[in-house]
Amino acid sequence: MPGKTEKLLSILKLQPVVPVLIVEDVRSAVPLARALVAGGLRAIEITMRTPAALEAIRAVADEVEGAYAGAGTILNPAHFEAAEKAGSTFIVSPGVTRPLIEAARQSEVPLLPGAATASEVMTLRDEGYEVLKFFPAEQAGGAAYLKSLASPLAGTLFCPTGGISLKIAPDYLSAPNVVCVGGSWVAPKEMVASGDWAGITRLAAEAFALRK
Template sequence: MPPPDHSISGIERVWNGERVVPVLTIADRSTAIPLARALVRGGIRVLEITFRTAAAADALRMIADSVPEAILGAGTVLDPRQAMRAAESGARFIVSPGFGADVAGASADASLPYLPGVATATEIMGALSLGFDRLKLFPAAQVGGVAAIRALSAPFPDVRFCPTGGVDRRSSLEYLALPQVFAVGGSWMVPPDAVAAGDWQRIEALARAATGGPETAFA
């Protein structure tokens, strides 16, 4: 397997200091561009498009073409085929809920950094054995949240986490206060009712609040 592009020179380099990553499940292609534009206006540039819907690859491609300032990645990537399809659609990074050596290989083949998911010490050891020290903790809330990160960081001091799963605005601040956390992922700034209503102003305000900007009446 080619050497992974995995740590400070990989995922963090591509994310370029962004610390809040919306996890977007887009079922309706028509919402993709206005949703991305609202998030970017709100100060969020890194967007993870989950490959959970039939519209995911098209949505990724549409955003890549129309919102070039967005830094796009594919999430919930479970196999090499999805990884290659994501790369062809314009993804700049790959995220999985767990660790897949075959997905890591496909990501390396496409020259894309890979952020694998872990939930246990055993999984962290497996990821470290292949050179990965930037890891997604998933599902973060369910496996112990802040307390879990503190506990896992004792035996694994060089690992940095991106907790995802059950993260809301309040817990995002708690996670980001930890030196072991380089970013958080979540969907609290893209509530389904706002997306369905096309309330892009509300989503822009929630994005601004998520990144520490001034809150508004829409947040």
């Protein structure tokens, strides 16, 4: 696990914000990823919420120089295996199950598992996980809640995701137990649909400037 933890941290520490994307049309995946990378956001989470997701991950992994394509919304071992085969460099889940932990244990691709309570964090710590996704961040208690976990659960780092915007991201990034945040605001649906890649690069650069 230590090796995979370091691998995951080396990706998450590239930037303060990891874009969380829902890709509807695979043709937009490569130009979208290139626009994000141009703005400094190299680690990109493509969620498994659309039929285009796996092909989008594969395209970004194969064609976008400097990008680290990750897969999000991984719910089971079949998702994990498919995302790994598509070229994911990291895998993100909203929560965790025993079968998912077993699938992750057998893979070299690091898992960022989701947790929302102290008990869930403790359970994952027992499995060797030191870096977790805090989800859904705003709905589960926000930055204040996450900061309150820093002392009793010292040594655990989080990437909070869910309801985070440019305005409130600094609240999370100021927490001692936060390594980065996940956000969808850097790639608004209307900008992707219109192909406003320059606009997305500007939003990415704005997010990158939040560096801790």
